[in-house]
Amino acid sequence: MTDQSSRRGAVELGTVLMIAAFAVIGGFIYWLSAQAAAERELEIVEAETAEMMVDEYADAVPVGASDIMLDASPYLGQLIRLEPQTVLSLVGQQGFMLDFPTGPFLVSLSDELIAENLGITPEDVVRVTGRITAMTPEVAAGWQEAGRLNEGERLVAEFAVHFLAAEDVEVSTAAPAASDGGA
DSSP states (O other), X not given: OOOOXXXXXXXXXXXXXXXXXXXXXXXXXXHHHHHHHHHHHHHHHHHHHHHHHHHHTTTOEEEOHHHHSSOOGGGBTOEEEXXXXXXXXXXXXXXXXXXXXXXXXXXXXXXXXXXXXXXXXXXXXXXXEEEEEXXXXXXXXXXXXXXXXXXXXXXXXXXXXXXEEEEEXXXXXXXXXXXXXXX
């Protein structure tokens, strides 16, 4: 008969390794379920945030460039959402000009949007939500005193009769809507 005593340690080691393998697999499955739960929570938070943002500007009136390029006064004080438009140029740190068929249209950024540093550059396509506001020399002077405009930029801003005081700006990949050139 052969001596089996030398195999006794190998059998015991195999049992220990099998139990360790099950423990590792169990730990891995537990970790995966925790990751999945965290991801589900993140998706819920993102969905709620997106829903809140949609609701925040739900009462904004959709407006095209042709509606405000010649006379924005009918929309004075109203919250509007402007169809996507191309940025013509920047106006200091205060805002930018949109490229309308009849000429540039001024958009002023809120303090919150300036702090966000949106990184808007000429030729970007943006969708702006905000209120149409009448331009006064005092408004432009205030922007200059805050250090957001220099003298030349202040003169450019004062040239505008109305401007769009932006509350939300989305940089879009969509091409700007075709404008009929005004009516």
